[in-house]
Amino acid sequence: MFLKIENLKMQFGGLIAVNDVSINVEKGEIHGLIGPNGSGKTTIFNVLSGYYKPSGGKIVFDGKTISNLPAYQITAAGFARTFQNLRLFSSMTVLDNVLVGMGHHAKTGLWKTILNPVAVQREENIFIEKAMNFLNLLEVADFANELATSLPYGSQRRVEIARALATDPQIILLDEPAAGLNEIETEKLREILMKIQNTGVTILLVEHDMKLVMGICDVITVLDYGKKIAEGTGAAISNDPVVIEAYLGQEDL
Numbered sequence: 001m002f003l004k005i006e007n008l009k010m011q012f013g014g015l016i017a018v019n020d021v022s023i024n025v026e027k028g029e030i031h032g033l034i035g036p037n038g039s040g041k042t043t044i045f046n047v048l049s050g051y052y053k054p055s056g057g058k059i060v061f062d063g064k065t066i067s068n069l070p071a072y073q074i075t076a077a078g079f080a081r082t083f084q085n086l087r088l089f090s091s092m093t094v095l096d097n098v099l100v101g102m103g104h105h106a107k108t109g110l111w112k113t114i115l116n117p118v119a120v121q122r123e124e125n126i127f128i129e130k131a132m133n134f135l136n137l138l139e140v141a142d143f144a145n146e147l148a149t150s151l152p153y154g155s156q157r158r159v160e161i162a163r164a165l166a167t168d169p170q171i172i173l174l175d176e177p178a179a180g181l182n183e184i185e186t187e188k189l190r191e192i193l194m195k196i197q198n199t200g201v202t203i204l205l206v207e208h209d210m211k212l213v214m215g216i217c218d219v220i221t222v223l224d225y226g227k228k229i230a231e232g233t234g235a236a237i238s239n240d241p242v243v244i245e246a247y248l249g250q251e252d253l
């Protein structure tokens, strides 16, 4: 199994945000993670990316237990993510936002630049070319030299995904990438997610837009109050009375 979340538990004081959740993610799939607000979706992402140590259970990735590793080692193991709220650097261009994500600027030392400017320029060009490839994939390459925050919101969200992909992840965790997008932008996002899947990157998708989730996910796991209440294809999930019950009264859905 590619990613195995086993009996995961995350407790904040008296609140159990994630309660004994087990999820298997297969390599190459788009796996949806849905549930009403507060059901524990973002918390699972925070645990997966090493931001929180789980209170119980474990996470095994490619045969290796990663739930005890610090965040940077989890990144190095092949995880990347985006956040529910945009986290682009507002004073930087689109291209620089992606380059920073690649850790590029940390690598070019002053002495190396002085002693071997040609080699440094060559290295820089390789990074830029790679960043541009991801901006192309996300269809925001035309904005490479614009300030990130000058872009329409939907395009900013795509820059964030490009930045995450530029770290060469095996799996990418997307937290509500369609939030705030209009219908055209959401359709564009759907196409782009399929393209990302075709590059071989596995996608774990938290999303409220049911049309998008149902249209794109190979498997969907449903959470409610921190517990897994259902799992299956879009068709199976949308006819499951337990799932329908959980969503009753949720006005944003």
Ligand code: ADP
Pocket: 012, 015, 017, 035, 036, 037, 038, 039, 040, 041, 042, 043, 044
């Ligand atoms: P979702 O992303 O599904 O909307 P979250 O994972 O953000 O839900 O939150 C699940 C529950 O855990 C909520 O009740 C939330 O208030 C709580 N929670 C999340 N993070 C923390 C934290 N750092 N400290 C205390 N409670 C938290």
Ligand code: MG
Pocket: 041, 042, 043, 084
């Ligand atoms: Mg959330």
